[in-house]
Amino acid sequence: MAVEVRIPTILRTYTDGEKSVAGEGATLSEVIEHLEGNHPGIKERLLDREEGSPVLRRFINVYVNDEDVRFTGGLGTSVSDGDQVVVLPAVAGG
């Protein structure tokens, strides 16, 4: 599955300043692995470990087609051709 991955300013040091990069995979997990292959070091900034399993870092939000993946299966969220994956740091509103 070919997807578009939007990278926030703060992580563009890993993508040579690119705002948006091509991603591959059937799940978010696979997309992040593929991203790591092209942009080494980025995975470590996105993921943490909790009881031995990888989880998204607390201040990282990821959306597939605008929906927060924490409510759609987390790293196991499936992605389809043409989906947009947006990575954003968590910020305050109000």
Next chain:
Amino acid sequence: MRYDSLLDSVGGTPLVGLPHLSPSPDVRLWAKLEDQNPTGSVKDRAALKMIEVAEKDGTLRPGCTILEPTSGNTGISLAMAARLKGYRLVCVMPENTSAERKQLLAMWGAETVSSPAQGGSNQAVRVAKQVAAEHPDWVMLYQYGNPANALAHYEGTAPEVLADLPTVTHFVAGLGTTGTLMGAGRFFRENKPEVRIVAAEPRYGELVYGLRNLDEGFVPELYDETLVDSRFSVGPRDAVRRVRELLDAEGIFAGISTGAILHAALGQAAAAVTAGERADIVFVVADGGWKYLSTGAYEGTVDEAEERLEGQLWA
């Protein structure tokens, strides 16, 4: 309806149907008009409740100075209540909020400390914490972590919705401090657990996410994700498009964040139609459009409006 004072009139807002935007008689949309609170936003509920609880527990005493980080509405609500109750109010507000908000705060007698645009409300929170440390006698109500913020919706907004519309299936609101969704979410979990709680989060321009490092990220202390069923990130283009649809089709003149909330609500409506399920979807109209006229969101094409909102805290 008659009240003893303006403060007594907070809450009890109308719930109105949207006959034109609802996709079918079985899938209906309803707007909870929080813009009809005294200062024109849903934040009147939280501000008043935070003050009342702080008065009751003795944190807030006559002559106190209240300090609060706010991108606008909470500050305006606090300013009104503080004026009527005789408190001084100091707000820490990001400099990239609309001019109307600054003017309104000044009108109600609040003082404003500006925080840098870069980093948005995160910076306002950080600056407010510094100011609080310099003035230990000031009272920071701190909407992001104050349970009274959610309590206002647990005791007010959500029970009002259930009383007016016992067949409610979805509750959709904006996610900022998370107070509305946490309070309403807890109420529905306890009283009608099948109601789906849906969050719409504004997605701003890049400037707002310009943190120096990821450890500067912020999740409000109030936030409990088990009280939410799905969460959507809505950009300025969809928010502007929907806020204009709401005006054109139903005559409701709402603020830009309400466009984002309506976008999420319409997504739920479309899903219900596809699934062949009945739905009564309530969404919160957080405020009216008046305070955002100067942003340019209501004139010209959607492309132009989207461009003008870049870098602004529009919700």
